[in-house]
Amino acid sequence: MTTEEKLxxxxxxxxxxxxxxxxxxxxxxxxxxxxxxAxxxxxxxxxxxxxIQTETDRLNRESNKQLSLQRLEIRKTVSKKQKELADKLFVEVKNRLEEFMNSSEYEELLARQIRAAQEFSRGADFVVYLDPADARLQNTLSAATGCNLKISAYSFMGGTRAVIPSRKVLIDNSFQTKLSQARENFILEPEGGDSDGK
Structure with missing residues (x-):
């Protein structure tokens, strides 16, 4: 092999x-x-x-916060409307009570309340108070029940209040108390569900 070939x-x-x-x-x-x-x-x-996960979590938190605020606002609005409706309802109830107080059924109710207080006293001394607006019924009711009735110094919207001093008992059948209790216990149920919205 030549050098050239080797090269x-x-x-x-x-x-x-x-x-x-x-x-x-x-x-x-x-x-x-x-x-x-890779x-x-x-x-x-x-x-x-x-x-993406961080942004999704943030959006969920923001969405939940907005939803909570909207629910709170809706509850406030519903509560306000319920109070307005309850106010109207109890004004109507009060008006109907005033109408009822001018009926013969009212006089019968007072007589029943007086007799119930009489029975409850079981012979102990008691005093039955009538509302000042019912002063006109004092003699009639006293004769019908055989009780000595007193006119209250202040109005309680009708009904009676009886006191048994020896037993420290107050029998409060006044319309004012009954109306106040009804108002306190009044719950306006939403249509088609219970008060929790279920």
Missing amino acids: LHFQETALTDARRQSSRTLKDYQDALEKVF EHKEESRQKASLK
């Missing part, structure tokens, strides 16, 4: 080896880049997922 052979061997080494380096570099890219892609996906 040519050496050149081809060197080039083949350089190409192989270059190809290996390029492949290693490409593999490293692909690994870095890691970067996974990291970006995780960051995006975390950001």
Whole structure:
């Protein structure tokens, strides 16, 4: 083999080896880049997922806060409307009580209340008070029940109040007390459900 052939052979061997080494380096570099890219892609996906979750949580909190504020506002509005309706209702009840007080049934009710106080006293001394507005009925009721009746110094909207001093008992059948108790215990139920909105 001549020197020229040797040189040519050496050149081809060197080039083949350089190409192989270059190809290996390029492949290693490409593999490293692909690994870095995959890691970067996974990291970006995780960051995006975390950001989406964080934003979703924030939006849910904001939504819940808005919903709570709206519910509170609705409850206030409903409560206000219920109070207005209750006020109107109890004005109507009071008006009807005033009408009832001018009927013969009212006089019968007072007589029943007086007799009930009489029975409850079981012979102990007692005093039955009538509302000042019922002074006109004092003699009639006294005759009908056999009780000595007194007119109260202040109005209690009708009905009777009886006191048994020896037993320290007050029998309060006044319309004022009954109306006040009814108002206190009054719950306006929403249509089609209970008071909890279920």
